[in-house]
Amino acid sequence: MRSKQDTLYVGSLAKGLRLLRAFDEEHTELSLAELAQRTGLDKSATQRLANTLHVEGMLDKDPDTRRFRPSHAWLQMAYAYYWSDPLVGQAMPKLIDLSQDLGETVNLTELSGDHIVYVSRLPCKRTYFAATIVGRRLPALSTSAGRAMLATFPAAERAAAVEGWSLRRFTPTTTLDRDEIGKSVEQAVRDGYSISTGQMILNEIGVASPIIGPGGRAYAAVQCSVSAHTWTRDRVIQEIVPKLQDTANAISPSFQTQRGGGFSGA
Amino acid sequence: MRSKQDTLYVGSLAKGLRLLRAFDEEHTELSLAELAQRTGLDKSATQRLANTLHVEGMLDKDPDTRRFRPSHAWLQMAYAYYWSDPLVGQAMPKLIDLSQDLGETVNLTELSGDHIVYVSRLPCKRTYFAATIVGRRLPALSTSAGRAMLATFPAAERAAAVEGWSLRRFTPTTTLDRDEIGKSVEQAVRDGYSISTGQMILNEIGVASPIIGPGGRAYAAVQCSVSAHTWTRDRVIQEIVPKLQDTANAISPSFQTQRGGGFSGA
DNA sequence: TTTTGCGTATCATATAATAATACACGCAGC
DNA sequence: GCTGCGTGTATTATTATATGATACGCAAAA
Missing domain, CATH: 1.10.10.10 (Winged helix-like DNA-binding domain superfamily/Winged helix DNA-binding domain)
Structure with missing residues (x-):
């Protein structure tokens, strides 16, 4: 047909x-x-x-x-992808430094429609399997990385996204209330980073800082996941956030101008 | 046609x-x-x-x-691959521990025809880009990982492989002499690990220990790459090899019996 | 201006994909 | 040990589907 x-x-x-x-x-x-x-x-x-x-x-x-x-060809597809994505090459050395500095898991995520994709992962602690491998897609609204990126968008787009982007329950504490998510995003607008707890996994604190691209919009973020057993929200903000932001800011410059946000999917 | x-x-x-x-x-x-x-x-x-x-x-x-x-779909292919490869789930936590312990880059490689494929990489130091991303294919004979795996094969197969598997020059010091490669493999048979220098990159020391699978044959290896500027061959053998072997041996047991080496390619 | 190279779109033709059919094998229940 | 089911495999006639030549519009180069 x-x-x-x-x-x-x-x-x-x-x-x-x-x-x-x-x-x-x-x-x-x-x-x-x-x-x-x-x-x-x-x-x-x-x-x-x-x-x-x-x-x-x-x-x-x-x-x-x-x-x-x-x-194994499926892995080679990833290999080819990495070469084609200019962000990865720029970010990788800085992410390595950051993960060594923090001693905690550091991730590079990108926006893909209304989801985020883990592009690179540098696990420093044992965690659940899915957190150690690349290519995972998660609803952007449910992740610190997604919210941090969204926070760089114009107010109208933010509102539309908070309203319309997909959601799914992962843990009993996953936030499905869009108003609450909206507040979290607006908080990220003010702070320049986003932090969330127990969205994907119980007792997990996620924090992310956007990598600013062309037009001031972020299509990527540096993200860090730590255990709530050894960290508190406040300590994360004091000890991790500054370094996270430094890293994200260090990666950003190269992407302010080039690559006009283009490359649309279907 | x-x-x-x-x-x-x-x-x-x-x-x-x-x-x-x-x-x-x-x-x-x-x-x-x-x-x-x-x-x-x-x-x-x-x-x-x-x-x-x-x-x-x-x-x-x-x-x-x-x-x-x-x-991004190309990365999702890798994601699906990781779930389908039972070795990855078994190995990942142990690899993370090892990389944190050593403070050096640790890799998981698998045999794919006469090449090796980097299945997982845990970079701890800044290196060249290709060393930080998964999916890379390299001629097995030119890598410590390939030689370590080959060393677990019967003598006749080893000889045939040393004779027939493909080779390519990467650096001025890449060994293209098959006799010399043969000796390196036989050394690995005796030692239970393989070490090589400057095969892929100048001033890089690679060392690998096989993950023993069914029939005593290895289809995977734990590999570690360090800089010859800060390490010597002897120090690698003294300080890295024992831990590397412990890790590889800790992963091996689950694969002695199951998964009969099958799953052939085309 | 002319030319060249590229992306796009259309269309008649027959090649190449289709889905129905049939066979071989292993396994469960009886 | 026989029977029936589910599977993987192989073959076939049929026509729907992919083909590649052709043509157009638009750039940037000459």
Whole structure:
């Protein structure tokens, strides 16, 4: 049915991508049948597409169980991404310094629609698995990083975002009240950083400072997560925030002018 | 021409993947014409495939320059990979401890054909960019990690690998003499670890210890890179190797039995 | 101004993807 | 040990779908 834009839309390619997207936290290894079920494609199509992805090295296949798994090529995609994102190269050395200085986990996040994406992570303490790996997407409104970035936007956009961006409950203490989130964002406007507690994980304090880009708008942030067992909000503000802001500010200059915020997604 | 396996090979999908692979260290941002040139596809095909990838969120497009770039989805691929690789979850906390203990860069690498892939990196010191990001592929024979893993293979396989696996020059001091590499591997067989100098970068000392998997064969290794300006080979062996081996050995047990080395690529 | 290169859009053609079908295998229950 | 189900695999005729030549508009270069 040549759905989207008719002639310049290749359905087979799109279907192949659906196979790739079928793998996530809870589906780490899929059989042909599962793949077909999860993608909604019929058995034959799944077979052909999965086979192609296997031959092309995008999917590994267990010779015994015949189940498919993401291949190392998936990591190479990240490798290529890192080279293409000018921010990463600028930020990395400074983030390393910061993490060594603080002795706490430091992250680089970017805005992606109404979500944030962890682009680089420098774990210094043992934490839960998801906090140690890159590529995670979280609703921006539920994270200190998202709020810190949003705080650099014009008031009208802030309000619209607080109103409309997606939310999801992660812990019993995740804030779902948009008014409260709005206040947190406005606080970040005044402070120049954002701090939050127990949004993604219980007893976790997150604090973030925006990396100012073109037009004064931030599309990235330096973020730091610490345990509420060893830290208090006040101590974080006194001891971490200044260094966090210094780091973010040190990264910002290179991005004031170039790269006009462009590069839109679909 | 339905090249590979005729009926269960979807050419359009494979072509789409070629577009993705066109992005690398030196090609971080490509125009339609460049994309066509690099993939060998004609203009129309490139146009349709790139458009599809854009619509599906795999490629960002600068509205002004009309050039394409890897999107955040490329990082999400890495995210999915991490969940699917059982080794990462097991290793991560121990790697964090090790890096904090040593105060030096610690890496987790896996074997992928005759190359190694950096699966996780915990940089503690500023280094060159490529050493801070995951997904990099390097010829196994040129790396301490590759040699450490190879050393766990049967003698015949070791010999065949030393003879046949690919090599490439990275620095003036990269060893291209296969006899010498063979000796290094045999040394690793005796020592249980491998150490090398200036293979990838001048004045860099690399040392690696294998993570023993099923059948006593290693498909992964814990690796550590330090600067020859502040370290000597002997000091590395005395101060780093023991802790490195402890860490690798602590990760190994879970992989002695399960996951029969399977999951072959194409 | 002319030329060149690029991104975009359209269209007739037949190639290449489709989905139905059939077979082989392992496993559960009976 | 037989039967039936679920799976992975393989083959086929059919036509929908991807193709690539062609043409247009717009820049920047000559």
